[in-house]
Structure formats: C-alpha cells, structure tokens
Amino acid sequence: MPESGDTRLIQGRYQLLDLIGRGGMGEVWRARDESLGRRVAVKCLKPLGPQHDPGFTRVLRERFRREARVAAALQHRGITVVHDFGESDGVLYLVMELLEGRNLSQLLEDNQQHPLPVPDVVDIAEQVASALAYTHEQGIVHRDLKPANIMRLVDGTVKICDFGIARLGHDIGFTSRLTNTNIAMGTPHYMSPEQISGAEVDQRSDLYSFGCVLYELATGAPPFDLDDAWAILVGHRDTEPEPPRRRRGELPEFFDRIVLDLLAKHPDQRPGDARELGRRIAAGRGAHPNRATYVPTVVSPHLRRTQHPPPERSGERSGERPAPGRPEPSLPSWTRGMTTGHKATGAGPLRLTPPDAAAGLTGEWIPRAGGRRPVVPRPATARPTPPPDVLATLVSRHNAGLSLGRLGRWTEAGEVHRAVAAEREHVLGADHPDTLASRYEVGFTLSRTGRPADALREYTRVAEGRERALGGEHTDTLAVRQEMAYVLGQLGRHFEAHQMYTSVLAVRERTAGPDHPDTLRCRHNLAFNLSRLGRLEDSYRLARDVAAARARVLGPTHPDTLVTRYEVAYTLGQLGRWPEALQTYREVAEARARALGADHPDTLAARYEVGISLGRLGRSAEALELYRALIEDRARVNGPADPETLRARHGLGVNLGRQGRWEEALAEARDVCAVRERVLGADHPDTLVSRREIAVGLGWLGRWADALTAYRHVAAARERVLGAGHPDTLASRNDEAHCLEQLGRGAEAVALYRRVAALRQQRATGGH
Structure with a gap:
C-alpha cells in the first residue's frame, strides 16, 4: 500500500497527496493527475496476500480489469466517474473523480x-x-x-x-x-x-x-x-x-x-x-x-443508532422470539460469527490522516525493481539518515506547498517547494525521490505561472536525476519527460516537443501496450502537438484514431474519449472544416451535459467552442445568443471575474465586431482587459489577447495611432515572456507592421515584415 503521498507516483502519473479514507478493501488517496493537471481520488485495493496461489491471483486481476472497465464505462451525473485503473507494484488501483x-x-x-x-x-x-x-x-x-x-x-x-x-x-x-x-x-x-x-x-x-x-x-x-x-x-x-x-x-x-x-x-x-x-x-x-x-428535532433514543459492542455469542438472537411451535428460522452457514459492524459507515468514518503521519518513503530508499537500473549501495561514509523530526517537517512543508497550489496561489507554492527542495537535497541527496518530487513541483508551479522556460530547466533536472536513479524507461522518468514536452509546446518549440512525445510514446507502447490509458494519453498529446506544427491532416487522423481507441476501451461518452473528440473538432476547425467542427463540438457538449451536468466546466468549455465555430461560419447572431447565455451561466457558477467568464465575454466582443458594432466591441474589450489585468496580471496571455482586441477595435474605428500603441504593448510583453521567436510574438509584430502601413510608414513596416520573416525562417530550420 502507498505510504506517503508527497513522493509516491502511481504509474508515473498520479501523485498521491494525502490519505482521505481507509476501509476493509484498501485506502483512498487524494491525488493529482500529472498528465492532465487535475485532482483525482485514487482507491488502492489491499495487496493480494501469499495465501492466494498464482492461478487465483491471475483470475482476480482479470476480474478487476473487467469490473473496472464496466465502472469506467458508466457515464451519468449521479455516478462517480472512473478515469483510469491498473496495477502498480502489486497494488490494484482505480482513479476516480475527486468529490467534494x-x-x-x-x-x-x-x-x-x-x-x-x-x-x-x-x-x-x-x-x-x-x-x-x-x-x-x-x-x-x-x-x-x-x-x-x-x-x-x-x-x-x-x-x-x-x-x-x-x-x-x-x-x-x-x-x-x-x-x-x-x-x-x-x-x-x-x-x-x-x-x-x-x-x-x-x-x-x-x-x-x-x-x-x-x-x-x-x-x-x-x-x-x-x-x-x-x-x-x-x-x-x-x-x-x-x-x-x-x-x-x-x-x-x-x-x-x-x-x-x-x-x-x-x-x-x-x-x-x-x-x-x-x-x-x-x-x-x-x-x-x-x-x-424541515428543522430536525431531537428524536427519542430508540431512533438513534446504537454503539454497543457486538455480543460474543452468536447462537441466540435478541429481539422477538419465534412464535410457539414455529421452528427457529435457519440462515446460511456464512452468517455464523458475524458481527454487526457499523451501520451507515460500514468500515467506520473516513480517517483524515496527513501524509507526514505515515511512515516510510523518506530516509533510506530502495528503488522499485522490474528491469530498472539498480542504485549502487551507499558506502559507509555516505550521508547519514536525517532525524525523523527533520523529515516530518519537510513533508509537512511540502504538503503546505501542495495546499497553496490547490488554492491557486502558485507563486507562493513555488517558493515553498523551492525551499523544501534545497533542504531535501542537502539532507537526502540530489537524486533522492523526495528531492526530485519537490523539484517536480517547482517545475509545475513555474509552468502554472507563465514561466515555461524556467519550468523546462527544472523538469530537465528532474528527468536527469530520475534517469540516473531509476532508468530511462521508468514510469516516473517518462512522466517528467512528458511534462518537458508539454512546456516545450508552451514555448512554441513544437518540433522538439514532437520528438520527445514520439520517444516517450515508443516506450509506452512497448512496455504498457497500445491501448493503455497512459499510451493513449501520450498519443493524444502528440496529436495536439502535430496540429501546432501545422501537420493538420496528421493531427486529425491521429486524434480520430485515439478517440476511437478510447471509445473502445473506456466507452464513447467517457470524459477522456470526449477530450480527444474535442481535439478532433479543434483540428477540423484548423482545416477549415467548420461545419464538421461545429457538429462535433455540439455532440461533445451534449454528451458532457448528460454525463457530467450542464454546469460542469468541461460542458461549458465545449459550449464556448460551439460559439467559436458559429462565429467562424458567419453565424454571429447565433454566436452572440450563445455567448450571452454562457456568460450568465459562467458568472453564476464561477463568478463574474473568473477567467472563463471573461473568456466568454471576450467571445461576445469578437462577435459584436463581426457584426460591425465596433463601439460596443471596443467597450467590451476594454472592460474585459481591465478585469483580466487586475485578476491575472498585465502580462498574462489572456490579458494580452484582450489588449490586442482593443487594438483591433481601434483600427476598425480608424484610430490607427492608438492602435499602434496597443499592438506594440502586446508585442513587447509577448517577446519578454515568450521570446522573440515565439509564434504569438511574431503574430503581434505582424500586427504592428500592418498598423504602420495604415499610418503611411511603409519603410518601417517593410523592415518589420522582413525581421518577422527572418525569425520564422530561423525557427523552421531549428535555429532557435
């Protein structure tokens, strides 16, 4: 069974955070899905004991897979969603949505x-x-x-x-x-x-x-x-x-x-x-x-659940005696010796056990076996095991960092993880799993705070450490390499991301099989990245195949299947096949509403994309109607200043512009930009998108000098955050050049166009 949530990764993907329940069949942990960045619950069943022979164990494992597939196929808002299942170090586990x-x-x-x-x-x-x-x-x-x-x-x-x-x-x-x-x-x-x-x-x-x-x-x-x-x-x-x-x-x-x-x-x-x-x-x-x-009133004692210990004798029942002359009713033999147990709670109330109260994953460390690179035993002069209270303090601080992340306070979380990582490296060593776990969290917080280049450096350090300690094909190593590919994509370095996804996918297919959830997830990410490389047909075909595989393995309305169908729709849109994209987005939105509920974030996200598709098809009136309803629902569910509410408002403004209502569009863009700057920060990508929309509105209103100022602001911010060669930065420089043309400053515009072309050529040849 898992012993500590701050270092244990299940299949290189699910990081166990803290124990939230323990019962007769095993334990339930709060965990984070590192691949999708979402919180989940992981139910780890008790390991099979030595009393079971290998043949029986094989049957049970197969039975578990069959039952888990059945559970994963259930898609109803009243049924807990099962995302994944598998076996890790002899422990069968289920990954489910985390319920609050x-x-x-x-x-x-x-x-x-x-x-x-x-x-x-x-x-x-x-x-x-x-x-x-x-x-x-x-x-x-x-x-x-x-x-x-x-x-x-x-x-x-x-x-x-x-x-x-x-x-x-x-x-x-x-x-x-x-x-x-x-x-x-x-x-x-x-x-x-x-x-x-x-x-x-x-x-x-x-x-x-x-x-x-x-x-x-x-x-x-x-x-x-x-x-x-x-x-x-x-x-x-x-x-x-x-x-x-x-x-x-x-x-x-x-x-x-x-x-x-x-x-x-x-x-x-x-x-x-x-x-x-x-x-x-x-x-x-x-x-x-x-x-x-109804206001509950005090009920009589006989209505309350009794807490008496169970009686020791089992051959005599309490309560009514059988009628005279009527034989005592018999029960199956398995009922002998049964105790009442708890009524409603079954195995008793869930025990909230903080990870630092559990023993074991800090201090002396032996990596798991299974064809992975062994660790050379420590010499007698190696670093001594730190005192337990030191380790417990570090675990507690690590968990505090995770809690800050759960609250969205990523900057503070990063500071905590960075400090813990430094102390763990000092007392445990650079390649100890606890140290690398903290380094991993540092990378995660950096990617969440718009610092993908710094995140890549941190992830690279973790990947090198895990490869030395565990081997290049260990699931923990593959997990961090996949995160490296993700931030490479954030940096616009999609060719390198493609190479890394491809190498991880080859190992996953060989070691876990083509239909394993981790393999399918990597293929999904690869399809996503192919579209960013401009290989839209390849992206579409791969996403379509992954969606079909997920539908076969998990069911057609499983959330992961719908995520890939969402990607299929995105690629159809990029290919200009907007009627098909609209239909697919609508199907995804309807399936999510049935399975997850109308107010679920994934359902609302699909509705947003329906609006995008309507706008692209020139159906702006329908898009405006959809966005107004979506804004109302987003504000009710998340609040008026939530980033997703503001995203819907941005879509509303864009479609106002498409209808030629530029004064209204400009006012909406300015309002959204001001809230985004206050909530997200001046250099956040969403804030910059709104600032660009202000520039667009100014241009359509003929206010080109003001538009140039806004375009330059966006370009400078993107260059500062993403780099001069990032596609978004280059697009902003093109906007700036177009604005210069409109102002009659042709020579400056041509020079800027040439600079952008040179940077794009440099990227195309890999010289970035």
Missing part, C-alpha cells in the same frame, strides 16, 4: 444521527433513483448500496460510488463471508432477503438496499436497528418493517408507501425498476410540495 462533499453516513453523523430534513431526503431519493435507473439499464447491479457509498456534493448533486467494487471484494475475500458462497456481503443493515439467502440477485436487490437507506435518512435508524447481526438478517428476511411515518409523523404519505414497497420481502413485490421508482417520487413530490425546510 459528504457521504450520507457522514451527514447523519453530522446531524447526531437525527433524521435529515424531509426535502433533502426526497431530493436524494429522486437523484439516486435516476442514477440506479441508468446503471440497471446497463445491466449492472451495485450489490452494496449503503449511506457510505452515496455522496452529496457541496452543490447538492448526489453520486453513487463503488460500482463493481462489492463484487470484486467478494472474489478477493475482503468481505465477511465463508468460501463456497455466491454472495457479495454488504453491511447487514442494508442487505436484501435474497442476498442473505445466497440466491441470485438482480436490480431489485439494489432497490431493497436503497429502501433501507431511505428509511435511515428519514427516521435516523435503519429498518432493523438491532445489535446482533444474526437478528438483523432474520429481520430482513422474516419481519415486516415498522412504517417510517410511525417514527416520524411529518413524512409524506407517498414517501411512506414507496419505502415500504421497496422493503417488500419478495423481489416481485417491489417497484418494477428504478425508472418506475423515480416516476413515483416525482409524482409524489409534485402532489405534496414541501412548504418549508
């Missing part, structure tokens, strides 16, 4: 086990029913639905987690069971009667478990709230539940009927499917609108 919110178990605990407000319970019921309807229509059964597996995000969205994991846990042996049973054991409080008896389960078993969840949310306790697991199981199988309204009178009658129908003992007596359940909830909600938010 609380699971329903935690919400109950926050509320001191009092029931949740009625409107919240009904809203949760409707959202979960929608998600279950989707998954059941795909032929997938969750098998372990409980409050701890349902998250409510900060915006109110409800998501189901861990599809496929319960069944996998059964196979690997993480759950409470005996062998030779065909059942995925969940927490006893939420198990269906057919699941308890060992019979085959289908989607109606999930509906029963969901009924138990709703019962607890509405009353503060599950339907059979007993201390003895054996008694709980018998209750599920043989005892009719007490109607929820008897415990809480303000519950609507329709809700009471729905929950009791879900808790029917026989599957045929429950709602036919989750779609029908959703319709019943919606109809009841419409007929019984809630006039006010």
Whole structure:
C-alpha cells in the first residue's frame, strides 16, 4: 500500500497527496493527475496476500480489469466517474473523480444521527433513483448500496460510488463471508432477503438496499436497528418493517408507501425498476410540495443508532422470539460469527490522516525493481539518515506547498517547494525521490505561472536525476519527460516537443501496450502537438484514431474519449472544416451535459467552442445568443471575474465586431482587459489577447495611432515572456507592421515584415 503521498507516483502519473479514507478493501488517496493537471481520488485495493496461489491471483486481476472497465464505462451525473485503473507494484488501483462533499453516513453523523430534513431526503431519493435507473439499464447491479457509498456534493448533486467494487471484494475475500458462497456481503443493515439467502440477485436487490437507506435518512435508524447481526438478517428476511411515518409523523404519505414497497420481502413485490421508482417520487413530490425546510428535532433514543459492542455469542438472537411451535428460522452457514459492524459507515468514518503521519518513503530508499537500473549501495561514509523530526517537517512543508497550489496561489507554492527542495537535497541527496518530487513541483508551479522556460530547466533536472536513479524507461522518468514536452509546446518549440512525445510514446507502447490509458494519453498529446506544427491532416487522423481507441476501451461518452473528440473538432476547425467542427463540438457538449451536468466546466468549455465555430461560419447572431447565455451561466457558477467568464465575454466582443458594432466591441474589450489585468496580471496571455482586441477595435474605428500603441504593448510583453521567436510574438509584430502601413510608414513596416520573416525562417530550420 502507498505510504506517503508527497513522493509516491502511481504509474508515473498520479501523485498521491494525502490519505482521505481507509476501509476493509484498501485506502483512498487524494491525488493529482500529472498528465492532465487535475485532482483525482485514487482507491488502492489491499495487496493480494501469499495465501492466494498464482492461478487465483491471475483470475482476480482479470476480474478487476473487467469490473473496472464496466465502472469506467458508466457515464451519468449521479455516478462517480472512473478515469483510469491498473496495477502498480502489486497494488490494484482505480482513479476516480475527486468529490467534494459528504457521504450520507457522514451527514447523519453530522446531524447526531437525527433524521435529515424531509426535502433533502426526497431530493436524494429522486437523484439516486435516476442514477440506479441508468446503471440497471446497463445491466449492472451495485450489490452494496449503503449511506457510505452515496455522496452529496457541496452543490447538492448526489453520486453513487463503488460500482463493481462489492463484487470484486467478494472474489478477493475482503468481505465477511465463508468460501463456497455466491454472495457479495454488504453491511447487514442494508442487505436484501435474497442476498442473505445466497440466491441470485438482480436490480431489485439494489432497490431493497436503497429502501433501507431511505428509511435511515428519514427516521435516523435503519429498518432493523438491532445489535446482533444474526437478528438483523432474520429481520430482513422474516419481519415486516415498522412504517417510517410511525417514527416520524411529518413524512409524506407517498414517501411512506414507496419505502415500504421497496422493503417488500419478495423481489416481485417491489417497484418494477428504478425508472418506475423515480416516476413515483416525482409524482409524489409534485402532489405534496414541501412548504418549508424541515428543522430536525431531537428524536427519542430508540431512533438513534446504537454503539454497543457486538455480543460474543452468536447462537441466540435478541429481539422477538419465534412464535410457539414455529421452528427457529435457519440462515446460511456464512452468517455464523458475524458481527454487526457499523451501520451507515460500514468500515467506520473516513480517517483524515496527513501524509507526514505515515511512515516510510523518506530516509533510506530502495528503488522499485522490474528491469530498472539498480542504485549502487551507499558506502559507509555516505550521508547519514536525517532525524525523523527533520523529515516530518519537510513533508509537512511540502504538503503546505501542495495546499497553496490547490488554492491557486502558485507563486507562493513555488517558493515553498523551492525551499523544501534545497533542504531535501542537502539532507537526502540530489537524486533522492523526495528531492526530485519537490523539484517536480517547482517545475509545475513555474509552468502554472507563465514561466515555461524556467519550468523546462527544472523538469530537465528532474528527468536527469530520475534517469540516473531509476532508468530511462521508468514510469516516473517518462512522466517528467512528458511534462518537458508539454512546456516545450508552451514555448512554441513544437518540433522538439514532437520528438520527445514520439520517444516517450515508443516506450509506452512497448512496455504498457497500445491501448493503455497512459499510451493513449501520450498519443493524444502528440496529436495536439502535430496540429501546432501545422501537420493538420496528421493531427486529425491521429486524434480520430485515439478517440476511437478510447471509445473502445473506456466507452464513447467517457470524459477522456470526449477530450480527444474535442481535439478532433479543434483540428477540423484548423482545416477549415467548420461545419464538421461545429457538429462535433455540439455532440461533445451534449454528451458532457448528460454525463457530467450542464454546469460542469468541461460542458461549458465545449459550449464556448460551439460559439467559436458559429462565429467562424458567419453565424454571429447565433454566436452572440450563445455567448450571452454562457456568460450568465459562467458568472453564476464561477463568478463574474473568473477567467472563463471573461473568456466568454471576450467571445461576445469578437462577435459584436463581426457584426460591425465596433463601439460596443471596443467597450467590451476594454472592460474585459481591465478585469483580466487586475485578476491575472498585465502580462498574462489572456490579458494580452484582450489588449490586442482593443487594438483591433481601434483600427476598425480608424484610430490607427492608438492602435499602434496597443499592438506594440502586446508585442513587447509577448517577446519578454515568450521570446522573440515565439509564434504569438511574431503574430503581434505582424500586427504592428500592418498598423504602420495604415499610418503611411511603409519603410518601417517593410523592415518589420522582413525581421518577422527572418525569425520564422530561423525557427523552421531549428535555429532557435
């Protein structure tokens, strides 16, 4: 299992940051996807123990891949997105979207086990029913639905987690069971009667478990709230539940009927499917609108979840005795010795463990095996292992730097990482993984603060260190080389970026296979870079192939598939095939809205590109309508000064200009530029784009002297930040030359055009 988040990279891509949960099947870490620069959650399953023979282990690994593919193919706003999966050093892992919110178990605990407000319970019921309807229509059964597996995000969205994991846990042996049973054991409080008896389960078993969840949310306790697991199981199988309204009178009658129908003992007596359940909830909600938010009141002690230790004896159940003359109901052998465990929390509440509280990845270091270059043992006179308190302090400071980055305070984060890197180099050595991890973070912060040249120098240093210590084909080395290629592209050095992407891709294809997510990601980046080299047809063909491969491996509406289709659309636009680009962008936007929600950043980004395409097709009136709606949504979701809100406003201004409304366009450009300068800085690329748009508007209004001043400001800033030969700088110099022509200063314009041509020729021949 991972031991420390600040140095551990999974497959050279996912940097584990801090432990956010530990349960019976493994651990969940907050992590950063280094390839895409996004925060994710990584679930690391417990390593397979030596008690399993190799043949069994192979079967489980294959089963894991199959279950993970199924989970990754689920695309619904109510289902946690699975981005990736694989195996690293014997640990099977899943990479999922990082959810900000609380699971329903935690919400109950926050509320001191009092029931949740009625409107919240009904809203949760409707959202979960929608998600279950989707998954059941795909032929997938969750098998372990409980409050701890349902998250409510900060915006109110409800998501189901861990599809496929319960069944996998059964196979690997993480759950409470005996062998030779065909059942995925969940927490006893939420198990269906057919699941308890060992019979085959289908989607109606999930509906029963969901009924138990709703019962607890509405009353503060599950339907059979007993201390003895054996008694709980018998209750599920043989005892009719007490109607929820008897415990809480303000519950609507329709809700009471729905929950009791879900808790029917026989599957045929429950709602036919989750779609029908959703319709019943919606109809009841419409007929019984809630006039006010329910304020939880103190409930009687018998409604609260008990915390008594489980009884030691298992042959006698508590609660009701069987009727005289009726034989004691029998249960499968696997139920003997079961304990109640926690109700809503399953394995207990998630423990927030800071990385510096975990042992192991600092101090003495042995690189992982597997054909990688060994490290020569340290001589007796080598640097001594630093005291643990020194290492712990450095880990804590490293984590502080990561936290600053999460807040977008990249300059401060860079200062922290730079200081930690220097101290780690002093006490651990230049090639120690911790030192290189800090150097990597320095590079990352530099690339985020518009300093790609400095980032490249830092990444180069990390790559050289990792190659010495781990070998050129180690995944950590490949990861940093891919970041080098990215910043080379930022610098406009696309030919070198192409060479580096190509070399990394060759290793990834040979070692991981052509369809591995990391291989496909590298191919995606290569396609992106080909378009920047002007090789548009090659870029289009490669992006199209990657999109097809991702659709085959991950599913056609998986976020990664849609990212590549987005790139396909971009290249179509560059090829002038705007009708096809518009259609593709629209399809991506619609798919993202269905899978991720209308307000998801990726959905909004695709809508922005639809506006770009409409403008390019001369459909400025439609583009203006789209941008106005997008600005409203962006401002509502992100705020009026958010960079993406300002980007939409920029698009609005451009299309005002296309309609000849230059006074309005100029006013919009000036307003956006002022906000960008205040929020992003005077030399930020977006600020400079707005300043150029001011110059364009001034030119169209015939104010060429003012336009020249603005164009020169942009060109000087780009030259200072990007270099004289960067394509954006050269484009600005061309703007400046055109402006000189309009002012009748032909000789100066010709001299500037010649200078730009010489610099472009120099770049084309690689002499930059």
